[in-house]
Amino acid sequence: MTPSPRPVLLPALLAGLLLALPLQAAPVVIRAGWLVDPAAGTAVPGQSLLVDGGRVQAVGAQVSAPAGAEVIDLSRLYVLPGLIDAHTHLCLTLRTEGGKGLNDLLRALLSSTLLETTGRRALVGVVNAREMLAAGFTTVRDVGNAGNYADTDLRRAIEEGWVPGPTMINAGRIIAPLGGQYHHLQPERADLGEPEYLYADTPEEMRRAVRKNVLFGAKVIKIVVDDQPYLYSVEDVRTLVAEAARAHLKVAAHCGTDAGARIAAEGGVASIEHAYDASTETLELMKKKGVFLVGTDFTVTASHAMGMDDYHARVVARLKRARAVGVPIAFGTDVVFPMAGETRGTLSIAFVESFQEAGFPAPAILRAMTTDAARLLGVEAERGHLRPGAAADLVATEGNPLQDASALRHVSFVMKGGVVIRR
Numbered sequence: 001m002t003p004s005p006r007p008v009l010l011p012a013l014l015a016g017l018l019l020a021l022p023l024q025a026a027p028v029v030i031r032a033g034w035l036v037d038p039a040a041g042t043a044v045p046g047q048s049l050l051v052d053g054g055r056v057q058a059v060g061a062q063v064s065a066p067a068g069a070e071v072i073d074l075s076r077l078y079v080l081p082g083l084i085d086a087h088t089h090l091c092l093t094l095r096t097e098g099g100k101g102l103n104d105l106l107r108a109l110l111s112s113t114l115l116e117t118t119g120r121r122a123l124v125g126v127v128n129a130r131e132m133l134a135a136g137f138t139t140v141r142d143v144g145n146a147g148n149y150a151d152t153d154l155r156r157a158i159e160e161g162w163v164p165g166p167t168m169i170n171a172g173r174i175i176a177p178l179g180g181q182y183h184h185l186q187p188e189r190a191d192l193g194e195p196e197y198l199y200a201d202t203p204e205e206m207r208r209a210v211r212k213n214v215l216f217g218a219k220v221i222k223i224v225v226d227d228q229p230y231l232y233s234v235e236d237v238r239t240l241v242a243e244a245a246r247a248h249l250k251v252a253a254h255c256g257t258d259a260g261a262r263i264a265a266e267g268g269v270a271s272i273e274h275a276y277d278a279s280t281e282t283l284e285l286m287k288k289k290g291v292f293l294v295g296t297d298f299t300v301t302a303s304h305a306m307g308m309d310d311y312h313a314r315v316v317a318r319l320k321r322a323r324a325v326g327v328p329i330a331f332g333t334d335v336v337f338p339m340a341g342e343t344r345g346t347l348s349i350a351f352v353e354s355f356q357e358a359g360f361p362a363p364a365i366l367r368a369m370t371t372d373a374a375r376l377l378g379v380e381a382e383r384g385h386l387r388p389g390a391a392a393d394l395v396a397t398e399g400n401p402l403q404d405a406s407a408l409r410h411v412s413f414v415m416k417g418g419v420v421i422r423r
């Protein structure tokens, strides 16, 4: 085993100001009651992990603690890789009038676009990022709605250790046909939908939009295929996917309709978001082409809070069909509203319920939140497992998450990059 060099996280000038943040972790040995491997579906008792330099360095029944190492006793707990949410909007918290449906949500989004500065959106992101991490999400794919690239600033602040939060794969500005997702714009100010959305209607505009996102820090490209009567075509999607691929980025496609999902799958995107009404034939096409479903499967509570009660039954029915077809699935939530007594993290982790209602066995739910989501995000080499070399992102639960996925809803320990976040 070769100890990896300690990362230099901050310029020396700033380091003195930030001593309160746990930027640098000492070597740690974790005594795990059971070590859960989501890919294998196993929980091996009596394992230890040596963590140093932000990574797992050794795993086994006999791992001795080097001099000076802290020993963390989790011998009564199940230890597993940190969880992944593949569909977040950290820099957006909607102030809705509550429970008035999709149009109310979109009006609230327009109000955020018009009235909230990008600085405020970044601060909203700081709060949501901290809450997601505390709930056990150590990685997120953040799919836009961050004003004018507040998400890039948030990602960098987290990477530099300024603020606690999950590792972010961020989308920058969402690329969409004229109008973005707004249905209330008026002709004298159609531009008000920007910068929240990045309008792109011609192939040249699409390529330029992707390049703009790459330039300003996006790590994934998010497109909206079917939120206006004028859908992107298969050819449009192919143009966007090809330009993203040139920068080694994947494409996530918002598709509310079956027609949109079919176009996105034909066009070769990496994942289809929502796909509320995807037909079984479209799900079969997705499976054939290896396209992930990120269903944003609203719980009863979440659907009700948004005034969209009917969505819960729709997503559970679609999840059942997706499971029968065998589409690759990554856990994703899309929570953008506040709720008294809850955090962004607790609201998001509750989406486990929808998978349980759709009959997913616990190991499949855990894979959707770890190994499978890591594969979609392109981070599977170092995340979604705890083998030597993996990022030291891990959580612990009292119950066995392979037997009952509800155990995931109450993690009692969170480590990210070798730093203890919560214990």
Ligand SMILES: [Zn+2]
Residues within 6 Å of the ligand: 087, 089, 143, 334
């Ligand atoms: Zn979303």
